[in-house]
Amino acid sequence: MSAARKPAVRRKTAPVKPEPATCPVCQGSGEVSRTVRVGRRQRAVGQQTGLCLACLGSGDAPAD
Secondary structure, three states: OOOEEEEOOOOOOOOOOOOOOOOOOOOOOOEEEEEEEEEOOOOEEEEEEEEOOOOOOOOOOOOO
């Protein structure tokens, strides 16, 4: 006596979501560097990092 077998169940994989494009301003880091200037002649003394205003720090390309 042979037992009736169920057919094999095929599972579908979830579709791969495309990764969002990186921000062209900060190259995906979420931060941008700006030169710090001081004094009367606006002498450059260094750089300071800040939040990217194009992507608001997320690193993803802004939607148009």
